[in-house]
Amino acid sequence: MTRSLTLLTALGLCLTTARAQTTLDYSLSFSHYMHHEAVVDLTVHQAPAGPLTFRMSRSSPGRYATHEFGKNVYDISAKDASGNPLQIRQVDGDVYELPQHGSTVTVEYTLFGDRTDGTYVGIDRTHAHLNMPGTILWLAGQDKAPIKITFQAPEGLHWAVATQLVPTADPFVFTAPGLQYLMDCPTELSDFRMANFEETNTDGKKLTFRVSLHADISDDTWKTLVDNVRKVVEEEKKVFGEYASYDYGTYTFILDANAWASGDGMEHRNSTCITLPMGKVTGDDMPRILDVVAHEFFHSWNVKRIRPKAIEPFNFTKSDMCDELWVAEGFTQYYGNLLLTRAGFKTKEEEVSLLGNYLNAFLQSPGSRFFTPIESSRRAVFTDAGVSIDKNNFANTFLSYYVYGANIACILDLHLRKDYNKTLDDFMKALWIHYGKVARWYDVQDLETTLAGLTTADYARAFFANYVYGIHHDDWQPYFAAIGVQVSNDQQGKAGWGNVTYATDDSGHVAIGRGCVRGTALYAAGLDAGDAILSLDGTPVRSAHDISTFLSTAAIGKTVQVGFSNRGISGTLPVTLEERQEYEAKIAAGFEAQQQAWLGAQ
Numbered sequence: 001m002t003r004s005l006t007l008l009t010a011l012g013l014c015l016t017t018a019r020a021q022t023t024l025d026y027s028l029s030f031s032h033y034m035h036h037e038a039v040v041d042l043t044v045h046q047a048p049a050g051p052l053t054f055r056m057s058r059s060s061p062g063r064y065a066t067h068e069f070g071k072n073v074y075d076i077s078a079k080d081a082s083g084n085p086l087q088i089r090q091v092d093g094d095v096y097e098l099p100q101h102g103s104t105v106t107v108e109y110t111l112f113g114d115r116t117d118g119t120y121v122g123i124d125r126t127h128a129h130l131n132m133p134g135t136i137l138w139l140a141g142q143d144k145a146p147i148k149i150t151f152q153a154p155e156g157l158h159w160a161v162a163t164q165l166v167p168t169a170d171p172f173v174f175t176a177p178g179l180q181y182l183m184d185c186p187t188e189l190s191d192f193r194m195a196n197f198e199e200t201n202t203d204g205k206k207l208t209f210r211v212s213l214h215a216d217i218s219d220d221t222w223k224t225l226v227d228n229v230r231k232v233v234e235e236e237k238k239v240f241g242e243y244a245s246y247d248y249g250t251y252t253f254i255l256d257a258n259a260w261a262s263g264d265g266m267e268h269r270n271s272t273c274i275t276l277p278m279g280k281v282t283g284d285d286m287p288r289i290l291d292v293v294a295h296e297f298f299h300s301w302n303v304k305r306i307r308p309k310a311i312e313p314f315n316f317t318k319s320d321m322c323d324e325l326w327v328a329e330g331f332t333q334y335y336g337n338l339l340l341t342r343a344g345f346k347t348k349e350e351e352v353s354l355l356g357n358y359l360n361a362f363l364q365s366p367g368s369r370f371f372t373p374i375e376s377s378r379r380a381v382f383t384d385a386g387v388s389i390d391k392n393n394f395a396n397t398f399l400s401y402y403v404y405g406a407n408i409a410c411i412l413d414l415h416l417r418k419d420y421n422k423t424l425d426d427f428m429k430a431l432w433i434h435y436g437k438v439a440r441w442y443d444v445q446d447l448e449t450t451l452a453g454l455t456t457a458d459y460a461r462a463f464f465a466n467y468v469y470g471i472h473h474d475d476w477q478p479y480f481a482a483i484g485v486q487v488s489n490d491q492q493g494k495a496g497w498g499n500v501t502y503a504t505d506d507s508g509h510v511a512i513g514r515g516c517v518r519g520t521a522l523y524a525a526g527l528d529a530g531d532a533i534l535s536l537d538g539t540p541v542r543s544a545h546d547i548s549t550f551l552s553t554a555a556i557g558k559t560v561q562v563g564f565s566n567r568g569i570s571g572t573l574p575v576t577l578e579e580r581q582e583y584e585a586k587i588a589a590g591f592e593a594q595q596q597a598w599l600g601a602q
């Protein structure tokens with residue numbers, strides 16, 4: 001038994017070493033760019049034996065819902081090395097099977113794409129803007145196969161290639177060490193501007209940052225933009241103490257600004273794809289651009305390397321859920337704005353006002369009053385650009401993990417500053433050292449352990465019980481006060497029934513629009529979105545103005561008889577008015593040193 005096993009093992013090893021490695025050779029051409037089409041060829045060399053399964057992705061890293069990229073693939077065919085056709089059959093919406101083949105196989109398909117953003121594909125007369133999961137049909141089971149990718153730019157359009165794919169001597173030919181790397185390399189082909197700057201990392205190694213921009217922009221504004229991107233990059237390094245070690249020594253900002261782009265920013269390990277719906281780029285657009293730049297570049301540490309366990313490796317065949325987006329996105333949201341303030345692009349008044357807006361949502365949204373940030377993170381698989389035609393109840397179940405997490409980041413930062421003489425920068429640095437830098441992926445427990453290392457186990461346990469596993473977040477007031485941020489209710493003393501909008505229904509009546517959610521007086525009384533408000537205490541309501549006039553003179557605590565109708569049912573319900581709430585934050589004087597340490601240049 002032992003002997004024959006050994007023999008089999010030896011034989012197996014022998015067979016393994018004898019088998020040549022499969023390699024994948026992609027070629028993309030764009031002669032039908034005006035119809036938003038590309039033709040993609042995938043040649044498999046040394047194809048493995050047995051039926052081959054090719055598939056399009058259903059999800060894309062950094063965008064957490066499913067996207068069904070297979071819908072834009074058609075005219076698929078296969079041939080052998082001599083050009084003889086092979087049978088390829090569609091076995092699922094996004095899956096194709098090739099039952100019989102030799103060692104070399106080419107699969108060809110047409111790809112349609114007309115959306116310029118971080119998730120999809122946009123091909124037109126001005127560019128080919130490619131997010132790889134939306135572009136590439138891949139061979140299942142060959143994630144580690146080396147890849148070559150050739151772009152055939154149309155004649156006369158002066159397109160070049162901006163990408164973090166690995167360059168070769170030919171400016172249109174690139175390589176990738178495997179599928180995961182290829183998928184993480186958004187690629188722009190256009191007549192773009194490109195500028196480089198070099199930074200020396202803490203370990204002495206030189207890093208090259210490249211900024212590409214496909215847009216209409218003056219030379220002066222372009223120069224200012226690149227200078228500003230550099231300032232943001234240098235400010236962000238101070239949080240972690242060093243840049244990440246980019247896989248090929250370069251990091252590329254791929255920017256697209258044009259009137260038909262969809263606003264988006266998508267993080268990648270060694271690049272970011274930023275799309276901005278704007279015409280000619282002017283100095284006035286700088287805050288909008290830097291806002292996205294600051295957020296996405298922070299992701300080169302937080303989420304691309306300080307990475308939740310549950311989304312690594314990324315599964316392209318389904319949505320990828322994790323519990324930690326309140327850190328991966330929320331803390332990034334907090335830092336994007338904070339670092340623009342530290343770098344001098346925003347005033348501390350602007351920053352504090354924004355934090356007040358976040359806090360207002362945090363205190364009032366049912367998504368944070370009744371659900372934890374972990375639950376918010378999990379909902380990303382439905383909310384993150386997930387598209388469906390039926391209605392949802394997100395207004396009652398979901399506060400974006402961006403805003404939710406930014407609030408937790410801010411409150412934790414203020415806790416650490418007041419009670420431990422530490423800052424959230426120390427927490428991020430610790431996550432970087434223990435997880436991101438050494439490619440160890442983390443979970444929520446690891447976050448708590450890291451916080452305990454900076455504070456005490458008891459404090460970390462209580463903070464996580466209250467803010468992360470629980471929904472007890474009512475101790476923020478003294479911490480804002482301690483750093484000179486005054487939070488007040490702008491609507492103090494005014495009666496209301498929730499921050500509700502109004503619409504006109506099919507019969508011309510005033511109907512409840514958005515904002516009638518759990519926790520408001522209107523909702524508690526049994527009214528909901530779409531209900532027409534016919535009368536208040538017997539007086540007919542003819543306009544939304546009638547409602548605001550009524551509420552402006554009513555007392556807090558008064559019970560109003562509300563006549564309503566909807567879907568053939570009408571009646572009267574008592575609604576007890578409450579104080580309206582709209583929190584805002586302002587800088588208070590007398591805390592200059594603390595505010596400088598928090599919001600000033602570091």
Ligand SMILES: [Zn+2]
Pocket residue numbers: 267295296299328329332
């Ligand atoms: Zn983000």
